[in-house]
Amino acid sequence: xxxRFLALLAIVLVLLIPPAHAGGQKTMDASRKPTVIPLWxxxxxxxxxxxxxxxxxxxxxxxxxxxxxxxIGEPRMVVLHPRHPNGAAVLVVGGGGYVVLAIAQESMxxxxxxxxxxxTPAILYYRLPGDGWAPVAPFQDAQRAMRLLRRHAADFGIDxxxxxIIGFSAGGNLAGITATRSGHDFYPxxxxxxxxSSRPDFAGLIYPVSSLAHDHSGTRRQLMAQSNAVxxxxxxxxxxxxxxxxxxxxxxxxxVVDVGDSLALFRALHAHGVPAELHVFEKGGHGxxxxxxxxxxxxxxxxxxxxxxxxxxxxxxxVQGG
Numbered sequence: 001x002x003x004r005f006l007a008l009l010a011i012v013l014v015l016l017i018p019p020a021h022a023g024g025q026k027t028m029d030a031s032r033k034p035t036v037i038p039l040w041x042x043x044x045x046x047x048x049x050x051x052x053x054x055x056x057x058x059x060x061x062x063x064x065x066x067x068x069x070x071x072i073g074e075p076r077m078v079v080l081h082p083r084h085p086n087g088a089a090v091l092v093v094g095g096g097g098y099v100v101l102a103i104a105q106e107s108m109x110x111x112x113x114x115x116x117x118x119x120t121p122a123i124l125y126y127r128l129p130g131d132g133w134a135p136v137a138p139f140q141d142a143q144r145a146m147r148l149l150r151r152h153a154a155d156f157g158i159d160x161x162x163x164x165i166i167g168f169s170a171g172g173n174l175a176g177i178t179a180t181r182s183g184h185d186f187y188p189x190x191x192x193x194x195x196x197s198s199r200p201d202f203a204g205l206i207y208p209v210s211s212l213a214h215d216h217s218g219t220r221r222q223l224m225a226q227s228n229a230v231x232x233x234x235x236x237x238x239x240x241x242x243x244x245x246x247x248x249x250x251x252x253x254x255x256v257v258d259v260g261d262s263l264a265l266f267r268a269l270h271a272h273g274v275p276a277e278l279h280v281f282e283k284g285g286h287g288x289x290x291x292x293x294x295x296x297x298x299x300x301x302x303x304x305x306x307x308x309x310x311x312x313x314x315x316x317x318x319v320q321g322g
Contacts, residue, residue, distance in 0.1 A: 029083045036078055052131045072101065075127050077091070077149070080122075085120055088117075088118070088158075088163075090122070090164045094107035096128070098222035098223065099128060102287075103125075107123045109289055126174065135229055136186055139174065144198075146199070164202040164313065169208065172206055175204075182200075199242070208262065208265075212230045243274045244274075248278045249304075250279075
């Protein structure tokens with residue numbers, strides 16, 4: 001009954017949030033409802049904390065943006081189905097400083113935009129240390145989600161070698177660690193899905209918290225209950241030749257997450273021979289999501305799509321002309 005309610009909530013959010021960069025297209029397969037995939041059958045991994053006492057809910061405060069989710073007790077993916085799937089999929093990881101999850105501002109708009117490209121988006125609802133879960137909990141959830149996407153690849157028409165991840169702010173931290181630490185198991189194996197690779201084939205990191213060494217966004221504070229958090233969850237510290245190709249976006253005037261951290265991450269990727277692209281916009285601040293229409297920061301989705309097509313994760317755009 002609870003999962004059916006969550007599925008209904010997912011559908012309501014899809015209908016209420018207008019597509020960004022979609023040009024009014026009907027991009028979701030109307031014959032298929034969003035698919036809710038629980039990450040853990042039974043209890044989550046031992047030692048990762050306990051389910052919040054309060055039920056999952058949207059934060060209703062005038063001082064915060066709408067569509068922030070809190071007290072996530074049932075981590076899951078919500079998979080949306082494009083009208084014309086092309087075989088690519090992306091795990092979508094919203095931010096929120098590991099205190100809330102920015103579904104309406106970040107996860108849903110980028111998911112709806114991905115639908116316009118024929119990409120299958122899977123929105124991750126991960127456990128938040130700010131709700132009392134252990135710092136390792138979100139990293140367990142993201143790693144498990146990548147493996148489950150591969151297990152369900154045939155069900156959703158997904159090419160298991162064209163599955164990426166995109167994350168915003170703290171979600172960029174989570175996506176970055178998922179990309180750089182796929183060789184480390186964050187939880188003991190549960191079933192045959194855990195024999196599959198958790199390595200994304202590509203990663204998009206949008207104003208990411210890539211370093212905990214001097215982070216002032218609040219992300220660091222939520223992870224510091226783990227004694228080695230700075231070493232464990234600083235993305236650039238784990239870059240290797242095995243790190244997937246990575247696309248990074250940041251604004252130079254970001255006062256929440258220092259743009260210098262994205263520069264350091266790019267240098268680490270370049271030093272290890274990892275294909276990487278970095279776009280720093282002069283203006284944009286922090287938390288701009290898909291970018292306000294008319295601003296330069298709103299160009300990043302098109303740049304990301306071009307980058308994905310260049311590497312073969314998207315089919316090339318049709319040639320115009322007569």
